[in-house]
Amino acid sequence: MxxxxxxxxxxxxxxxxxxxxxxxxxxxxxxxxxxxxxxxxxxxxxxxxxxxxxxxxxxxxxxxxxxxxxxxxxxxxxxxxxxxxxxxxxxxxxxxxxxxxNKPNPEDFGPTADDATLERRATQLEKRTIKNPPEGIAKPQQSASSRAMFVRDPAVRAWVRQQAQGICEGCGESAPFLMNGFPFLEVHHVKHLADQGSDRISNAVALCPNCHRRCHHSSDREEFTASLYQKVLRLTRED
Ligand SMILES: [Zn+2]
Ligand SMILES: [Zn+2]
Known part of the structure; x- marks a missing residue:
């Protein structure tokens, strides 16, 4: 038919x-x-x-x-x-x-190194469709705090999660649960920030907690990371 x-x-x-x-x-x-x-x-x-x-x-x-x-x-x-x-x-x-x-406040676009603030801002930004991929930060600076967090762009986190539409970009499964009504996915920097990776959408993926741990801790983390570059077309390798 x-x-x-x-x-x-x-x-x-x-x-x-x-x-x-x-x-x-x-x-x-x-x-x-x-x-x-x-x-x-x-x-x-x-x-x-x-x-x-x-x-x-x-x-x-x-x-x-x-x-x-x-x-x-x-x-x-x-x-x-x-x-x-x-x-x-x-x-x-x-x-x-x-x-x-409830439009995002201009301040919600402000980069921050504080994880709780970053999450709050990204969650605010995610409430509306982000039309244009954000510019992000090519060389994230480390903040002066003892925990040495990196300054990151909330719009990058929000945009990457929005693109994923609740599906883990690593394994293709749905996010395991909702948080604040949104699918819970973690945004991972494929080339780690600590290795001078950028905070840009070309270096960030939305992963379920299992896949995220896999990227950081598993025996096959290098192969798994390499597979992300195959699966997620916006990613580019950074050297
Ligand atoms: Zn996954
Ligand atoms: Zn990570």
């Missing part, structure tokens, strides 16, 4: 991508910028919504307007409310709105 493009039920990932794009446009519209609906539609279909056609994407946007209007919230002027969004769509909109309402 041939499956017609767009005939399948929308996945959560697709709905979330549509809602994110919508809320992003809404924010820009509300701040007085011009939005190009056709361009946004194409961009979505070049990425997360590759299985959908232009009119399906357009209709989904109108659908999101309908939910917002039911919630008594303003929507994008160009998308007239239409259709009945399912409960799942509404749930995702509510979640994303909630995240939108």
């Amino acid at each position: 041939e499956i017609k493009k767009g005939s399948l039920r929308w996945t959560d990932v697709e709905i979330r991508a549509a809602v994110d794009a919508y809320l992003d446009m809404l924010e820009r519209e509300q701040s007085g910028q011009k939005i190009n609906k056709a361009q946004e539609n194409r961009t979505l279909r070049a990425g997360a919504l590759a299985e959908r056609n232009a009119s399906a994407v357009e209709y989904r946007m109108q659908n999101i307007s309908a939910v917002l209007s039911q919630m008594g919230r303003p929507g994008i002027v160009g998308y007239k409310p239409a259709g009945h969004a399912g409960a799942n769509v509404e749930k995702i909109i509510r979640e994303r709105l909630n995240e939108w309402d």
